[in-house]
Amino acid sequence: MEESNAILLLSCPDSKGLVARLSNFIFQNNGNIVDADQYTSKQGKIFFMRIEWELDGFALSREEIPIVFAPLARQYHMKWTLHFTDYVPRTAIFVSRHLHCLHDLILRRHMGELDASVEAVISNHPDARDLVEQFGINFFHFPITPNNKQEQENRQAALLRELKIDLIVLARYMQILSGDFIGSHINRIINIHHSFLPAFSGSNPYQQAFDRGVKIIGATAHYTTEQLDEGPIIAQDVVKITHRDTLADIQTKSKDLERIVLARALRLHLDNKIIVYGAKTVVFE
Amino acid sequence: MEESNAILLLSCPDSKGLVARLSNFIFQNNGNIVDADQYTSKQGKIFFMRIEWELDGFALSREEIPIVFAPLARQYHMKWTLHFTDYVPRTAIFVSRHLHCLHDLILRRHMGELDASVEAVISNHPDARDLVEQFGINFFHFPITPNNKQEQENRQAALLRELKIDLIVLARYMQILSGDFIGSHINRIINIHHSFLPAFSGSNPYQQAFDRGVKIIGATAHYTTEQLDEGPIIAQDVVKITHRDTLADIQTKSKDLERIVLARALRLHLDNKIIVYGAKTVVFE
């Protein structure tokens, strides 16, 4: 069995001795660093670091770590989060009628590839219910009309709180979420957009790509922000197309791509390898 | 030595018997087809075909082919062009201060990889002169000011006519060409744009990509039309970047990509494998 590790993700203005201070903090508490990745942006001189160390033999309990670390973090004006590799994040998957990403995630979970639990699948359509329940996952149907949109979102938010959801996955969810909802889940909503952003943002990117005659199509996974399709990008990939590809062919090729890119972004998030700063991400791959 | 072939590129409204009529035309004149590629668009039902046959033993002379073919073409309302594989197209390369694509093309020509002659390198800056002339190619410097822009373009156009230029390559030429100039060279100007169009059209796509935090950058080769960066796309490719890539790193990676993509587009054009229709291309690869 794998041992449990702690992971610190942090960013702050660059300053002499930061790596030393951070590694000393761990060493002096008898920790063994198994992975340290550090990067200082040339623009703005921001220091980013991901440190992972073994909990086995570490002098501080999980509860003590943040308390003991806080003064050091304050001194350097750090933004930081602390994670434990044996914690299984609780996710909710939002989906509408295109189910390929949902299917993919369910199968990855079934194969033991997804280091997260799926506590709920939430949809504005009932289509996915049978398959979802067949795999023993709870399905919640929230039909959306122009009149009940805000009310339904409130009920969804309540459900997420109740289920203690850590991460929301928009696996081709075609409803726009309110600024309030997004603001309550900053860097905790991952969306898959079926184009190579910023190209073909907005609706029907397949049609846009077909009409423009591009020779490559893409998919983009990003954190959702209030500005639609402008959130920090986590992962992107592309596939070649030719003039022979019909709109349907483009869709088929894109669907494979969307599944791969969303899964990759999820893996990076669940492995605590992402730090968001401004409109961009640092991804410690 | 390779034998010479003839190539017909054509498009027309779809109609029963087109392949038969075209292949009979060649067969009845004792021609041997070595490559035939045909495609009918599902949208609009347009018929596209590229046929290549051996001239050796063909009953018609090069001059007779278009005369004998014209009535058949008229009957089906074909747009068509006729090419011979032993003709060496005459190109002019336009360049400003970023010389990586120019260098690449000059070396490909030097290595015998480019099936075209380079009759002129034309630039609004003198920087490239030494290298160009070192390889025995004529260099023409047309300094551009707000006042002489139109006049210089007229002189460039005259030079192109005088040199009987078949194809203009904009190898990072930073001046905007007039509608008249472009209109006189339809589907005969290939531009390399240093982004994955339609993303980051316009100026400084490197900076735009850096600011947006994309994880992949691209390059696009396209025929130039009056609408800047909206001409029919011939070839695109991409390369991955990470948060560690500075603006300078992005530029370095992109330059490799631009060279490859421009060379690929040129090869497709020079091999007569492209049919333009509307804002798109059919590329028979």
Add this chain to the structure above:
Amino acid sequence: MEESNAILLLSCPDSKGLVARLSNFIFQNNGNIVDADQYTSKQGKIFFMRIEWELDGFALSREEIPIVFAPLARQYHMKWTLHFTDYVPRTAIFVSRHLHCLHDLILRRHMGELDASVEAVISNHPDARDLVEQFGINFFHFPITPNNKQEQENRQAALLRELKIDLIVLARYMQILSGDFIGSHINRIINIHHSFLPAFSGSNPYQQAFDRGVKIIGATAHYTTEQLDEGPIIAQDVVKITHRDTLADIQTKSKDLERIVLARALRLHLDNKIIVYGAKTVVFE
């Protein structure tokens, strides 16, 4: 609803007038060609062609086509097969313990992406039974021991005959099939190998790739022949890895790749876009 088309796949020694003869055959029977792709190998001068035409309005019935076409085929020594786009091929999927490709195919079928029926899943292990049956597909367990291997293969062959299977998919089936079995299903068994063949043929390519320290891993879908891992290659793709990727990471990345590559190869086969010649394939994409 889509109209039904007929597809001819053929190869023969090159000869003047072949395209004309073939397109005339269709035109004179009042057929409309919707796609024609032709290629003549420079080595050996072999002529390959794929022609697809509309059955609607065609003068010959499905039964008459091969009878009327046979003399023409004989004259040019053609190898040829005839297909109809509304026929749904019947497949059997063989699998052992790695189920990711099986899962993927089942979901593609569920989403309506697979233009084939899955008549049976056949395995030497019982692991996949629940999932397979949950999707309404028949599961057959053939446990294999050193003593019963030939006997079980005979029973499998009988089952395939009984189910009128057109195509066998080896979706990570870890048993070696006999020469007799393979000989009875030439070009009708597609295997996915989890490496970039011919690199890392044989067993445990993940470990081989890890030990060699390659920076890219691949997957290969090919028709199975008696020479293990040497059958004609249909599709290949790759993904980058780094020194940070453990054996488990390589496996996870490869599994995504294997699913994509196998699905792509299946699609090409089911769309009748592949002609095998010798140890290679012509793929009309």
Add this chain to the structure above:
Amino acid sequence: MEESNAILLLSCPDSKGLVARLSNFIFQNNGNIVDADQYTSKQGKIFFMRIEWELDGFALSREEIPIVFAPLARQYHMKWTLHFTDYVPRTAIFVSRHLHCLHDLILRRHMGELDASVEAVISNHPDARDLVEQFGINFFHFPITPNNKQEQENRQAALLRELKIDLIVLARYMQILSGDFIGSHINRIINIHHSFLPAFSGSNPYQQAFDRGVKIIGATAHYTTEQLDEGPIIAQDVVKITHRDTLADIQTKSKDLERIVLARALRLHLDNKIIVYGAKTVVFE
């Protein structure tokens, strides 16, 4: 102007407190770390680290650093090398008759992209002389016969010593180097092989790839060891091919790839981002 930095590349058995010890060494001498990348192999528990810090304000002179660092290195049984970013490594390029990689490197140098000097181009053929000298680089012709092979290699080695060459680039050099020669330049010879190793090692990989009917070809840059084509891999990349690609097409596509892959490997080496261990590399990208 860019400030100068120091870079430590090191590996040793993993041990608690290594990151702290190393970062303290720099901090206590008043250094500012600008980049730290660390990795511990799961297999064998080897600790690898690359640390880059600013020399400006550092308490130790360049000469003092190795003296002061040595005891710490000894204590942990480190293998380590020290580099300075303002040092311009001196390279020699070996080439035979295929000149595309040589051309590419010369142009990169001309464009200021190569952070190294080219002190010599060494060839067993005279073909490259004119181009090389045109760019102001010294060209040395060492004709090789079965009889003079060892003698010529000795003369080459003497020249390399005289020119104080740091790095040898085998840019398609078709002569096999002796074990003695390679042994004297461990991890200082980079070779480009025109296949996706370990596939198609040995001679004529283009032909091998063509005959096998692969759908993707590759190129591999690696450090040269006595076992031909088995040295630690630095970089690999691939490009798709189809049945339409002749041997000549494969060569043309591969040549573009070889240039890119060799240039990428050189950049990684010159940026001091590579640690070799056994038959593999850790590349801190």
